[in-house]
Amino acid sequence: MDIEVLIENVLNALTAGITIGCIYGLMCIGLGLIFGIMKVVNFAQGELLMLGMFASLYLVTGGGVLAFLGPYIGPFVGAMLAGPIIFIVGAFLHKFLIGRVSGLRTAGSIDDGHFGQLIVTLGISLILQNGGMIVFGSTPVTVRTPLSSSAFQVGPIFGDATIFLNKAKLIACAVAIVTAIALYFLLEFTRIGKALRAAADNPTAATYMGIDVDKYYRMAFGLGSGITAIAGGLMATYLSFGSFIGFDYVIIMYSGVVLGGIGSIMGAFWGGLTVGFVQQFSALILPPQLQNAAIFIVFLAIVMLRPQGLFGRSAERA
Amino acid sequence: MLEIKNLSVSYGGLRALTDVSLTVGEKQFVTVVGPNGAGKTTLFKTISGVVKPVSGTISFMGRDLLAMSASDRAHLGIAHVPEGRQVFKTLTVRENLEMGAYPKSGRENWTRTLDRIHTLFPILAERAQQMAGTLSGGEQQMVAIGRGLACAPKLLMLDEPSMGLAPAVTDTIFERVSQIHKDGVTVLLVEQRVAEALELSDNGYVLETGHMVLEGPYQTLLADDRVRKSYLGLTE
Ligand SMILES: Nc1ncnc2c1ncn2[C@@H]1O[C@H](COP(=O)(O)OP(=O)(O)OP(=O)(O)O)[C@@H](O)[C@H]1O
Ligand SMILES: [Mg+2]
Numbered sequence A: 001m002d003i004e005v006l007i008e009n010v011l012n013a014l015t016a017g018i019t020i021g022c023i024y025g026l027m028c029i030g031l032g033l034i035f036g037i038m039k040v041v042n043f044a045q046g047e048l049l050m051l052g053m054f055a056s057l058y059l060v061t062g063g064g065v066l067a068f069l070g071p072y073i074g075p076f077v078g079a080m081l082a083g084p085i086i087f088i089v090g091a092f093l094h095k096f097l098i099g100r101v102s103g104l105r106t107a108g109s110i111d112d113g114h115f116g117q118l119i120v121t122l123g124i125s126l127i128l129q130n131g132g133m134i135v136f137g138s139t140p141v142t143v144r145t146p147l148s149s150s151a152f153q154v155g156p157i158f159g160d161a162t163i164f165l166n167k168a169k170l171i172a173c174a175v176a177i178v179t180a181i182a183l184y185f186l187l188e189f190t191r192i193g194k195a196l197r198a199a200a201d202n203p204t205a206a207t208y209m210g211i212d213v214d215k216y217y218r219m220a221f222g223l224g225s226g227i228t229a230i231a232g233g234l235m236a237t238y239l240s241f242g243s244f245i246g247f248d249y250v251i252i253m254y255s256g257v258v259l260g261g262i263g264s265i266m267g268a269f270w271g272g273l274t275v276g277f278v279q280q281f282s283a284l285i286l287p288p289q290l291q292n293a294a295i296f297i298v299f300l301a302i303v304m305l306r307p308q309g310l311f312g313r314s315a316e317r318a
Numbered sequence B: 001m002l003e004i005k006n007l008s009v010s011y012g013g014l015r016a017l018t019d020v021s022l023t024v025g026e027k028q029f030v031t032v033v034g035p036n037g038a039g040k041t042t043l044f045k046t047i048s049g050v051v052k053p054v055s056g057t058i059s060f061m062g063r064d065l066l067a068m069s070a071s072d073r074a075h076l077g078i079a080h081v082p083e084g085r086q087v088f089k090t091l092t093v094r095e096n097l098e099m100g101a102y103p104k105s106g107r108e109n110w111t112r113t114l115d116r117i118h119t120l121f122p123i124l125a126e127r128a129q130q131m132a133g134t135l136s137g138g139e140q141q142m143v144a145i146g147r148g149l150a151c152a153p154k155l156l157m158l159d160e161p162s163m164g165l166a167p168a169v170t171d172t173i174f175e176r177v178s179q180i181h182k183d184g185v186t187v188l189l190v191e192q193r194v195a196e197a198l199e200l201s202d203n204g205y206v207l208e209t210g211h212m213v214l215e216g217p218y219q220t221l222l223a224d225d226r227v228r229k230s231y232l233g234l235t236e
Helices: A003-038 A045-060 A067-096 A114-136 A167-189 A191-201 A203-208 A213-235 A245-260 A267-285 A288-305 B040-048 B070-074 B093-100 B104-108 B110-120 B122-126 B137-149 B167-182 B194-200 B218-223 B225-231
Strands: A151-158 A161-166 B002-011 B014-024 B029-033 B055-060 B078-081 B155-159 B186-190 B203-208 B211-216
Touching (some): A003 A191, A003 A267, A045 A114, A167 A191, A191 A203, A203 A213, A267 A288, B014 B029, B029 B040, B029 B194, B040 B070, B040 B186, B078 B137, B093 B137, B104 B110, B110 B137, B110 B167, B167 B194, B203 B218, B211 B218, B211 B225
Parallel strands (some): B029 B203, B078 B155
Antiparallel strands (some): A151 A161, B002 B055
């Protein structure tokens, strides 16, 4: 193979890996947050991603309230606003469904409520997939922005080898990073964040401190939903989607969360980034149908070498 | 201050407490002793609200505790230092104390109480940034007590603070608890180290298989044959 072409391909896989990986990272944080705080394995996370995409779509296109922002800014503001909207959806899902099979209600029962959670979240997932098709239609859609078909050129760097940075993905990546950092500060330094972590660590003791654990779990579920929805809104600017898209990404989310280290919320970001990288690099040598297989091979390799994940750690005394 | 009347608690069909009454007066130091499985921890959990009673009443400073949710009760100034410490292992020592100060009273008095906690347990200042789960058992107990104090409580409930600790550490803990009481905090203590515990108390209760079998001031309990034999190991 021509060396210049090879270098160009590798460099572009690298930059695409970083940009897409950051968006995946944000998506994974949503799932990681829900599992990390509430210990709920949420099979409906892919559908929250899908709802984020459609929320953004309806905000920005047609007669949407954000249509006035135009096709350059609108889609990204739409993605960010999908966050609070799906936060509310998540909080309601928790109040009426998830909360009944999780938290203090099931703490100490034989399976800690996991079987109930499995059925409830799978059920929500199926209802949203099929209900979504009825409500949103079955034609794939996308949040159109001219930025997704235009790129910054860096180079030529080596001979004719040039890096193309897709503008839509670049902005989406920036929004994802800023959102992840904001969440990090929320969890690490604010009273709400510390109370969330305390409620995750020891719900009974948190109750003794006067922390309303149920309320914080609802917030965690809403936050996890909203964060993944923002990632969905961002992805909606560069791919076409329908109500079944969640299924394709739930695998990536689980791989990212496990890679990052189960329970490590920010680790999920690095896990998602790793998955994005592997996906883009495998595209160099593998046909698209095998990309998910490549993700799993790397996934299994890392899990074999480091079962606690890349960033998993133990807080127990050695 | 705290008044418990005819309290009965069951786990499923299993009775853990039967018709238990107990009173803690303002600024008092009250100790509950009893063998393993007597229901001491159950009593504390029922006061805190994580276990619901079958019957009976609990009032705290004139408020009906049973009408309030568990998390709301802490905001009245009740601090529960649970059995087995139960520190937030993945939070730092400082964050543990901050979570203790979660109620309004804790936030309003934060600088003052933090000072006081550090005076009582200087190690907590030294280890402020360490993950609480990596501390030794004795240090974790100090975190648990400090966390309880952080809400500037009116009533401090301690469930076996000496559990699993070396005698020297236990002595320190008892000495600090006594200091806390002298500073004006009402204390309700559950202990297996009966002699030391009763010595500090104004009033003691003996709980056996869910029944309060004896109550009275230190001297009365000390004079009781059963207490002398079963709890103090005295044969005379
Ligand atoms: N969650 C529970 N489910 C069922 N039974 C329980 C539960 N918790 C406690 N019990 C039972 O209630 C009784 C009282 O237990 P409790 O923990 O209150 O005793 P304790 O006096 O604190 O004992 P120890 O000195 O060993 O701490 C015991 O017989 C125990 O087996
Ligand atoms: Mg006990």
